[in-house]
Amino acid sequence: MTLVLEKRSAHSIVLVFTSPILAITITVVIGGIIFTGLGLDPITSLYIYFVEPVTTLWSIEELIVKATPLVLIGVGLSVCYTANVWNIGAEGQLTMGALAGSAVPVFFTTWQSPAALIAMLVLGAVGGALYGAIPAALKNRFGANEILTSLMLVYVAQLLLDWLVRGPWRDPQGYNFPQSVPFEGWQVLPFIGEGRVHIGVVFAIIAAIVLFVLMRKSLWGFKVRVIGSAPRAGGFAGFAEKRVVWFCFLLSGALAGLAGICEVAGPGGQLQPSISPGYGFTAIIVAFLGRLNPIGVIFAGILLAISYLGGEAAQVELGISDKTAQVFQGMLLFFILACDTLIHYRIRFVPSGPMTRRA
Amino acid sequence: MSELEAIILTIITASTPLLLAAIGELVTERSGVLNLGVEGMMIMGAVCGFATAHLSGSALLGIVAALFAGFAMSMLFAFLTQTLLTSQVASGLALTLLGLGLSGLIGESFTGVPGVKLAPLYIPLVSDLPFVGPILFGQDILVYFSLMLVPAVGYVLLRTRAGLIVTAVGGNHHSAHALGYNVIAVRYICIGFGGACSGLAGAYLSLAYTPQWIENMSSGRGWIALALVVFATWLPRRLLVGAYLFGTVWIMGLYVQGLGVAIPSQLLSSLPYLVTIAALIIISRNKTLTKINTPACIGQPFAPER
Numbered sequence: 001m002t003l004v005l006e007k008r009s010a011h012s013i014v015l016v017f018t019s020p021i022l023a024i025t026i027t028v029v030i031g032g033i034i035f036t037g038l039g040l041d042p043i044t045s046l047y048i049y050f051v052e053p054v055t056t057l058w059s060i061e062e063l064i065v066k067a068t069p070l071v072l073i074g075v076g077l078s079v080c081y082t083a084n085v086w087n088i089g090a091e092g093q094l095t096m097g098a099l100a101g102s103a104v105p106v107f108f109t110t111w112q113s114p115a116a117l118i119a120m121l122v123l124g125a126v127g128g129a130l131y132g133a134i135p136a137a138l139k140n141r142f143g144a145n146e147i148l149t150s151l152m153l154v155y156v157a158q159l160l161l162d163w164l165v166r167g168p169w170r171d172p173q174g175y176n177f178p179q180s181v182p183f184e185g186w187q188v189l190p191f192i193g194e195g196r197v198h199i200g201v202v203f204a205i206i207a208a209i210v211l212f213v214l215m216r217k218s219l220w221g222f223k224v225r226v227i228g229s230a231p232r233a234g235g236f237a238g239f240a241e242k243r244v245v246w247f248c249f250l251l252s253g254a255l256a257g258l259a260g261i262c263e264v265a266g267p268g269g270q271l272q273p274s275i276s277p278g279y280g281f282t283a284i285i286v287a288f289l290g291r292l293n294p295i296g297v298i299f300a301g302i303l304l305a306i307s308y309l310g311g312e313a314a315q316v317e318l319g320i321s322d323k324t325a326q327v328f329q330g331m332l333l334f335f336i337l338a339c340d341t342l343i344h345y346r347i348r349f350v351p352s353g354p355m356t357r358r359a
Numbered sequence: 360m361s362e363l364e365a366i367i368l369t370i371i372t373a374s375t376p377l378l379l380a381a382i383g384e385l386v387t388e389r390s391g392v393l394n395l396g397v398e399g400m401m402i403m404g405a406v407c408g409f410a411t412a413h414l415s416g417s418a419l420l421g422i423v424a425a426l427f428a429g430f431a432m433s434m435l436f437a438f439l440t441q442t443l444l445t446s447q448v449a450s451g452l453a454l455t456l457l458g459l460g461l462s463g464l465i466g467e468s469f470t471g472v473p474g475v476k477l478a479p480l481y482i483p484l485v486s487d488l489p490f491v492g493p494i495l496f497g498q499d500i501l502v503y504f505s506l507m508l509v510p511a512v513g514y515v516l517l518r519t520r521a522g523l524i525v526t527a528v529g530g531n532h533h534s535a536h537a538l539g540y541n542v543i544a545v546r547y548i549c550i551g552f553g554g555a556c557s558g559l560a561g562a563y564l565s566l567a568y569t570p571q572w573i574e575n576m577s578s579g580r581g582w583i584a585l586a587l588v589v590f591a592t593w594l595p596r597r598l599l600v601g602a603y604l605f606g607t608v609w610i611m612g613l614y615v616q617g618l619g620v621a622i623p624s625q626l627l628s629s630l631p632y633l634v635t636i637a638a639l640i641i642i643s644r645n646k647t648l649t650k651i652n653t654p655a656c657i658g659q660p661f662a663p664e665r
Contacts, residue, residue: 003442005662086448138636143643147395147448148586152632155579163625284452321467326460333453334439341443 076252089150091280097257100127128257374606383556395451398581399458404561429558
């Protein structure tokens with residue numbers, strides 16, 4: 001038996017939407033097999049992992065808290081990847097946004113007015129955008145591969161954060177713990193409801209809607225799509241590829257930076273050596289699962305947030321490592337990519353043998 | 360042991376994993392495939408190598424396990440990109456994310472357990488020579504293997520028929536296909552070679568560099584190896600120079616830290632990453648140099664017309 005791909009005459013619209021569902025199903029089935037292998041009841045385990053996180057008000061609130069940065073970053077990345085601009089350093093841009101925004105509470109602790117909060121958010125977005133500008137500039141100016149430069153900058157940003165919270169930005173009253181002063185009053189994001197849901201969720205939804213319209217209706221959206229699918233045609237149409245690279249990196253950097261400052265000024269409440277459980281990397285999966293469509297990214301963000309919560313729940317209730325979450329996330333991306341093949345190709349199994357081999 | 364001797368020895372240990380992973384990726388890229396999953400394959404090699412060595416007590420078995428772990432990961436990537444024609448960039452990222460997650464899960468029970476150190480070879484008489492003895496004749500087999508692999512790969516790629524086929528497949532897969540070469544099969548082999556080498560690089564980290572399991576212990580070396588291939592403009596001999604240059608930077612950061620110089624340790628730790636960016640800028644500026652050797656089909660999927 002040989003696997004043969006037959007190109008479809010037109011790509012299947014139905015499968016654009018059903019392929020993520022298929023991928024999720026395969027991931028859950030494989031997950032069940034893994035749980036069985038670990039000697040656990042697969043149904044109970046999968047229930048704890050994927051269903052329980054959406055059954056109580058508390059957990060739904062936590063779900064929104066975790067989905068917020070994933071969606072904020074994911075919508076920016078979806079624009080990048082549509083243009084074939086490979087920003088994989090969102091984690092670094094998130095960190096730099098958090099640092100830039102935190103300069104307000106660290107240096108102006110007594111500045112208590114709504115303006116302080118606005119300044120933090122603006123600085124956060126600007127910090128992320130400027131950090132995103134580095135790989136964009138290096139790509140446009142020197143032709144340096146943006147995948148590698150943006151990723152290297154993640155390590156640099158995390159080391160800078162580590163240095164600041166252990167050194168110059170450490171809270172003098174913090175008993176030598178590596179953390180900044182706790183943010184207070186107008187330097188903390190307004191919360192929605194009883195839990196930890198913060199105003200960032202509003203930013204995420206607005207960003208998704210604005211980018212959805214932008215990508216569909218505006219000239220910039222069109223440029224991004226043309227440069228992504230046919231750069232030569234874009235060149236003939238007079239679209240400057242370099243400006244699209246700038247646009248993508250500044251946009252996705254700003255959104256990642258905003259996600260960063262929202263994390264530390266929201267659920268975090270202060271700077272610490274680790275401010276994100278890898279949201280910037282998980283958002284890559286979110287962007288693909290969401291079909292590189294900003295509205296799709298909202299749903300994908302919620303699903304990946306479930307995997308984080310499910311990982312925590314599984315650790316408490318099943319006694320297995322919360323690292324299973326990362327494994328599920330990685331598997332999911334694999335299966336999405338594999339299932340997406342079905343959009344453009346039909347799969348046939350051809351019995352192999354000398355008789356059926358055609359010249 | 361003199362200080363210089365100690366520094367040279369640590370430079371060799373820091374350079375070897377970079378060299379191993381990069382030479383494998385070089386072959387993969389020569390065949391026209393960009394596998395961004397080096398970091399994921401390396402870390403899987405590290406954890407499987409460590410676990411096997413710990414359970415069996417044999418570092419050599421650990422090396423074999425790491426080789427197979429890297430190879431198995433690369434076959435996942437090959438199936439996706441070559442058989443299912445998925446995007447190489449996205450699939451490579453998926454491989455890295457999966458590898459980091461899976462290694463964390465596998466390695467959880469091995470955190471803090473004693474490792475097995477890969478023993479250096481001992482050659483009577485010459486290994487005892489002062490200075491040159493330990494440096495030239497007192498390394499472990501993976502160091503020698505990596506150093507022999509570079510000229511071997513260089514010879515095969517540039518001087519043999521098999522190497523020319525690989526280059527042809529990477530340079531123009533349609534022509535290679537028309538000439539009757541099986542593009543997909545060649546790429547499967549080259550991806551597998553890259554995976555096996557990344558696995559060995561991982562084994563070196565967890566069996567020789569620091570004989571223990573630490574989560575994310577590859578700390579970006581897979582990505583640096585990818586940058587090294589660009590830096591070497593796809594030529595094995597330049598890769599050797601590049602890998603040792605980067606190894607030196609890595610060690611000088613640690614060494615200066617040890618001297619107690621008043622520079623934040625984080626700045627020194629970020630040196631390898633900053634130097635990688637600088638190296639990419641320098642080499643990318645030189646358009647002719649990169650263009651001549653860049654495999655023309657890199658990153659493009661190939662589907663034979665039926």
